[in-house]
Amino acid sequence: MSTDRYSIFSVLRESLRGHSGWKPAWRDAEPKAAYDVVIVGGGGHGLATAHYLASRYGIRNVAVVEKGWIGGGNVGRNTTIVRSNYLLPGNIPFYEHSMKLWEGLEQDLNYNAMVSQRGVVNLFHSDGQRDAYARRGNAMRLHGVDAELLDVAELKRILPMLDFDNARFPIKGALRQKRGGTVRHDAVAWGYARAADGRGVDIIQNCEVTGFRIEDGRIRGVETTRGFIGAGKVGLACAGNSSRVAQMAGLRLPIESHVLQAFVSEGIKPFIDTVCTFGAGHFYISQSDKGGLVFGGDLDGYNSYAQRGSLPTVEDVCEGGMALMPSIGRVKMLRSWGGIMDMSMDGSPIIDTTPVDGLYLNAGWCYGGFKATPASGDCFAHLIARDAPHLVATAYRLDRFARGRTIDEKGVGAQPNLH
Amino acid sequence: MRIACPHCGLRGVDEFAYFGDASVTRPAADAAETAFADYVYLRDNPAGAHRELWSHALGCQSWLVVTRDTRSHAIETVEAARDVALARTSEAQS
Ligand SMILES: Cc1cc2nc3c(=O)[nH]c(=O)nc-3n(C[C@H](O)[C@H](O)[C@H](O)COP(=O)(O)OP(=O)(O)OC[C@H]3O[C@@H](n4cnc5c(N)ncnc54)[C@H](O)[C@@H]3O)c2cc1C
Ligand SMILES: [Zn+2]
Numbered sequence: 001m002s003t004d005r006y007s008i009f010s011v012l013r014e015s016l017r018g019h020s021g022w023k024p025a026w027r028d029a030e031p032k033a034a035y036d037v038v039i040v041g042g043g044g045h046g047l048a049t050a051h052y053l054a055s056r057y058g059i060r061n062v063a064v065v066e067k068g069w070i071g072g073g074n075v076g077r078n079t080t081i082v083r084s085n086y087l088l089p090g091n092i093p094f095y096e097h098s099m100k101l102w103e104g105l106e107q108d109l110n111y112n113a114m115v116s117q118r119g120v121v122n123l124f125h126s127d128g129q130r131d132a133y134a135r136r137g138n139a140m141r142l143h144g145v146d147a148e149l150l151d152v153a154e155l156k157r158i159l160p161m162l163d164f165d166n167a168r169f170p171i172k173g174a175l176r177q178k179r180g181g182t183v184r185h186d187a188v189a190w191g192y193a194r195a196a197d198g199r200g201v202d203i204i205q206n207c208e209v210t211g212f213r214i215e216d217g218r219i220r221g222v223e224t225t226r227g228f229i230g231a232g233k234v235g236l237a238c239a240g241n242s243s244r245v246a247q248m249a250g251l252r253l254p255i256e257s258h259v260l261q262a263f264v265s266e267g268i269k270p271f272i273d274t275v276c277t278f279g280a281g282h283f284y285i286s287q288s289d290k291g292g293l294v295f296g297g298d299l300d301g302y303n304s305y306a307q308r309g310s311l312p313t314v315e316d317v318c319e320g321g322m323a324l325m326p327s328i329g330r331v332k333m334l335r336s337w338g339g340i341m342d343m344s345m346d347g348s349p350i351i352d353t354t355p356v357d358g359l360y361l362n363a364g365w366c367y368g369g370f371k372a373t374p375a376s377g378d379c380f381a382h383l384i385a386r387d388a389p390h391l392v393a394t395a396y397r398l399d400r401f402a403r404g405r406t407i408d409e410k411g412v413g414a415q416p417n418l419h
Numbered sequence: 420m421r422i423a424c425p426h427c428g429l430r431g432v433d434e435f436a437y438f439g440d441a442s443v444t445r446p447a448a449d450a451a452e453t454a455f456a457d458y459v460y461l462r463d464n465p466a467g468a469h470r471e472l473w474s475h476a477l478g479c480q481s482w483l484v485v486t487r488d489t490r491s492h493a494i495e496t497v498e499a500a501r502d503v504a505l506a507r508t509s510e511a512q513s
Contacts, residue, residue, distance in 0.1 A: 243464035
């Protein structure tokens with residue numbers, strides 16, 4: 001244990017001695033010769049997997065190897081929205097499992113991840129869209145997930161700044177999930193890292209996996225920029241780079257890598273206290289606790305491993321924002337950035353074994369993998385520890401594409417640009 | 420990013436529509452089912468040179484095969500998709 005328990009007493013104690021007694025939240029570990037399990041990728045999913053392996057499934061001889069620094073990937077680049085408003089049977093129980101883990105996360109980790117259930121409001125602009133959202137809301141409620149349809153009068157009360165009578169996209173109402181909201185993304189990475197480290201997991205940064213040692217169809221370990229590390233089992237959680245890493249083990253995946261951008265404005269006074277998505281274009285927005293408006297929209301739209309985006313998309317996203325809430329037009333944009341995501345061919349993820357014994361795959365998280373972090377970690381840990389899928393993740397198989405069992409929320413067929 | 424359309428010259432990327440990996444080809448009608456599954460779903464997804472289909476949708480509407488580095492967006496070549504397809508057919512026949 002390298003860390004103290006955080007509490008009101010530790011904060012008070014440290015405030016009286018100039019905050020000189022805080023210890024690093026996790027050790028900067030050197031790689032050992034071998035581990036029971038090596039997780040490749042120190043993003044949210046990899047760190048969560050390590051935490052649950054150690055805390056729920058009794059496997060503590062674990063390393064997380066990360067080519068950069070933890071939190072440097074998508075877990076620290078996303079727009080922090082969490083929700084479980086899915087439609088299809090394979091998805092709803094999984095994302096609801098994730099939502100429940102978010103609700104208990106801070107107690108589980110002893111870490112303030114700023115879980116904020118401020119609600120997620122999806123606007124609709126036509127009768128057809130109202131029907132589609134009513135259907136989605138009903139599917140959620142049948143699975144025991146909260147959902148409510150809001151009319152314009154109710155919406156005007158909670159989001160008065162919307163352009164309700166927009167000539168082209170009048171707002172007719174919304175589907176709201178009250179339990180959805182935002183979670184401080186960096187804190188999720190740090191909280192999982194600290195909790196996993198506390199149970200003996202080694203977090204090894206600046207250590208890129210460059211190959212796999214496979215003998216007689218069984219994984220023996222990983223080649224890295226810091227030498228060979230032996231492993232009984234290896235789990236891949238390399239969001240955005242899954243194709244590249246899996247290729248080193250001879251696998252070809254149903255995935256393309258694409259860039260998604262995000263944007264933050266200058267800090268302003270409290271303006272919007274929920275998450276809101278535009279239904280007539282691709283735009284979503286919330287406000288951070290520092291006051292910045294956090295927003296985003298579509299993918300740039302072509303394969304990319306460059307962690308930066310192009311200007312036409314910036315323009316498109318900002319136009320979406322102006323169509324929805326013209327009052328933000330004079331707020332200055334402070335920063336924008338991009339992250340590379342695995343876009344799977346049906347918009348749903350993969351948590352499965354692979355043709356290589358002892359090699360497990362967690363990939364294909366698309367736009368929405370942040371909200372999945374806790375459940376993804378729990379289910380991947382379950383799979384690795386027990387060689388059987390977790391009950392809520394049985395649909396996320398790698399062979400579902402060839403078997404015609406895709407999980408296509410949008411119902412549009414094979415294309416790598418879905419949610 | 421700008422793409423040099425062989426017909427219209429250098430144009431902004433927002434005039435073009437993207438249609439993905441140009442190297443995948445439809446298997447023969449009697450090929451095994453797995454060949455079709457691979458064709459529809461699996462991609463090399465390289466970090467580096469990528470041959471990809473674009474249409475100059477808001478321009479001359481021609482289909483193009485662009486070879487682009489997915490790490491830097493540097494474009495190596497832009498060819499008319501028709502020429503690429505014809506070359507592929509004549510290769511298969513010879
Ligand atoms: C701009 C943007 C906004 C988003 N907004 C949302 C949102 O609001 N809600 C939501 O639910 N989702 C959102 N997402 C998606 C979400 O961020 C991702 O799906 C999710 O974070 C991916 O899982 P991860 O945290 O494990 O990924 P990452 O943090 O990217 O972790 C993967 C790690 O693997 C490492 N790695 C790769 N190759 C190697 C190697 N060879 N060796 C060692 N390590 C390696 C990488 O360095 C990286 O740190 C957004 C994504 C982006 C880019
Ligand atoms: Zn042209």
